[in-house]
Amino acid sequence: MAPGKYWLLKAEPDSRVVKGKDVKFSVDDFEAVKTSPWEGVRNYEARNLMKEMQVGEKALFYHSNCKSPGIAAFAEVAKEAYPDYTAWDASHPYYDPKTKKEVPKWFMVDLSFVSRATHFVPLALLRLISESTSLPSEIEYIGESGFKALQTMDLVKKGRLSVQRVDEKAWNAIVALAEKGGWEEMDLKFKKGKKAPKAGPKEKATGRGARKTAKEEQSEESDDLGGEDASDMEVAKPQQGKKRKAKDDGDREYSAAPRRSNRPKR
DNA sequence: GCCAACGTTGGC
């Protein structure tokens, strides 16, 4: 596909130690280093999206798992996907003992810092927009199309993915918001109400991990294959898991295998 | 192959 796609990648601006190392990577850190490998992504869908990135494509730098989540800067792809060497570095927080250099499983791209968002675009604003039935006057400059595009962003629809696609209209709207601001007077505190209470007690699972970008655990994978569409549905692999067939995680599985959809209970 | 339990993400 031709270059020109837009992306959103998450990073954690607050310190968090994983295996003895701080995985913090804020916009300040990013600006200081200028270009950084996006290591540590251990999620198939996110990985597959990175494999689609082409040099020069634009990306939003998002602050995640912190006090004030939101879009802090603009970046661009500086190097296409290549094996994530941290996967076989035993001292690294994202070491994956099951991967071999000969058969890279995880990939990363290099991203270069482009500029800061003049006005940090808080997730709360995007959430408010996604829940609004009409375009708020304070930000009417994004237009109806921008308003609609923002309402369908993965960021508000499926928050967990650490690497997401951003369509052009949403990109333009975010750029305008970051440039013009205007929502200072808006109340971004609306309660979103909890959803239904969970049914059963769960033990604690506190924890949280999060890494520079996401790191989920591994499982098998299916690898890309086609290339593009596989990204959103779960490309994850079906049943076999790390345990079961850990050894062959090669990659030959299919592309998108729809298989998870109903899992109402928890 | 289904699906409940589990573990993690990540906002609040």
Place this chain on the structure above:
DNA sequence: GCCAACGTTGGC
């Protein structure tokens, strides 16, 4: 720190 959301595990 709490806990909703959701991908993954793994028994059956």
